[in-house]
Amino acid sequence: xxxxxxxxxxxxxxxxxxxxxxxxxxxxxxxxxxxxxxxxxxxxxxxxxxxxxxxxxxxxxxxxxxxxxxxxxxxxxxxxxxxxxxxxxxxxxxxxxxxxxxxxxxxxxxxxxxxxxxxxxxxxxxxxxxxxxxxxxxxxxxxxxxxxxxxxxxxxxxxxxxxxxxxxxxxxxxxxxxxxxxxxxxxxxxxxxxxxxxxxxxxxxxxxxxxxxxxxxxxxxxxxxxxxxxxxxxxxxxxxxxxxxxxxxxxxxxxxxxxxxxxxxxxxxxxxxxxxxxxxxxxxxxxxxxxxxxxxxxxxxxxxxxxxxxxx
Numbered sequence: 686x687x688x689x690x691x692x693x694x695x696x697x698x699x700x701x702x703x704x705x706x707x708x709x710x711x712x713x714x715x716x717x718x719x720x721x722x723x724x725x726x727x728x729x730x731x732x733x734x735x736x737x738x739x740x741x742x743x744x745x746x747x748x749x750x751x752x753x754x755x756x757x758x759x760x761x762x763x764x765x766x767x768x769x770x771x772x773x774x775x776x777x778x779x780x781x782x783x784x785x786x787x788x789x790x791x792x793x794x795x796x797x798x799x800x801x802x803x804x805x806x807x808x809x810x811x812x813x814x815x816x817x818x819x820x821x822x823x824x825x826x827x828x829x830x831x832x833x834x835x836x837x838x839x840x841x842x843x844x845x846x847x848x849x850x851x852x853x854x855x856x857x858x859x860x861x862x863x864x865x866x867x868x869x870x871x872x873x874x875x876x877x878x879x880x881x882x883x884x885x886x887x888x889x890x891x892x893x894x895x896x897x898x899x900x901x902x903x904x905x906x907x908x909x910x911x912x913x914x915x916x917x918x919x920x921x922x923x924x925x926x927x928x929x930x931x932x933x934x935x936x937x938x939x940x941x942x943x944x945x946x947x948x949x950x951x952x953x954x955x956x957x958x959x960x961x962x963x964x965x966x967x968x969x970x971x972x973x974x975x976x977x978x979x980x981x982x983x984x985x986x987x988x989x990x991x992x993x994x995x996x997x
Contacts, residue, residue, distance in 0.1 A: 692995025698848035716886035
C-alpha cells in the first residue's frame with residue numbers, strides 16, 4: 686500500500702475519533718464545573734488546557750468564557766482540533782482514499798460531515814448542547830459500525846484501527862487529566878461528595894459508568910483511575926487501546942513480512958501498563974503518569990508515520 690493511502694486511512698479514523706472525544710471532553714467539563722458553588726468561566730481553562738488548545742484560544746480571545754470555549758472546541762475553523770475542523774479533515778482523507786473504502790464507510794463519513802456541518806452552522810445554545818454532543822458521538826459510532834460491518838480484515842482495516850486506538854488512548858488520558866486541572870475548593874474536600882462527583886463525571890464521560898457498576902462495588906479515585914487506565918476489558922481504557930494497537934501493528938508486520946520500530950515502542954508502553962498497579966501510579970502522581978503516557982503515545986504516532994511513510 687502507498688504510504689499516502691495508509692496515512693489517509695490512519696488520519697481519517699483519528700479525526701473521527703477525535704470528534705467524538707471532543708464531545709466527551711465538553712461533557713466532562715460541563716459536569717465538573719457543575720460541582721463549583723459559584724459559576725466561574727475561568728474553569729473552562731482546564732478544558733482548553735486538556736484539549737491542548739488553550740494557547741491558541743488566548744491568541745484570539747482576551748478572557749476564557751464558557752460559551753466561547755465550547756464554541757472554539759466545536760466550531761472554530763481556526764482551531765485545527767475543533768469538531769468541525771476534524772470532521773472536514775476526516776472527509777477529505779476519506780475522499781483521498783475512497784477506492785480503499787467500502788461504499789458504506791464512505792457514505793457514513795460523508796453523512797457525518799453533512800449532518801455536523803448543519804448542526805454546527807451557528808453557535809450552539811445551552812438547550813441544544815446535549816443533543817449536539819450526542820449527535821457527534823452517534824455519527825462517529827456510525828462510521829465505526831460501517832468499518833466493522835463491511836471492511837475486509839487486511840492492511841486497510843488495520844491502519845484504520847491503529848488510527849482509532851492511537852487517538853482514543855490520547856483522549857482517555859486527557860479526560861483523566863481534567864481532574865488534575867479542576868481543583869477542589871480546599872484540600873480538606875479530597876474524598877468529599879464533590880470530589881467523588883467529579884470522579885464519577887470522568888467515568889461517565891468515558892461511557893464507562895455502567896461497566897464500572899457491573900464490575901465494582903466501591904467507587905473512588907483509585908478504582909476509577911484503575912478501570913480507565915489498566916482494565917483491558919474496557920474498550921476505552923488505555924491498556925485496551927494498547928493491547929489492540931499491538932495486535933494491529935503485529936498484523937501489519939505479518940502482512941508486510943517486516944518488523945518496524947513502532948511495534949517495539951507500542952510493546953514497551955503496553956508492558957509498562959501491564960506491569961504496574963494503581964497504587965504505584967498514585968504514589969508517583971497520576972498527573973505525571975498521564976503526562977508520560979501522552980508523550981509515549983505521541984512518539985508512537987510519529988513513529989508509525991515514519992515506519993509506513995505516510996507522506997511519501
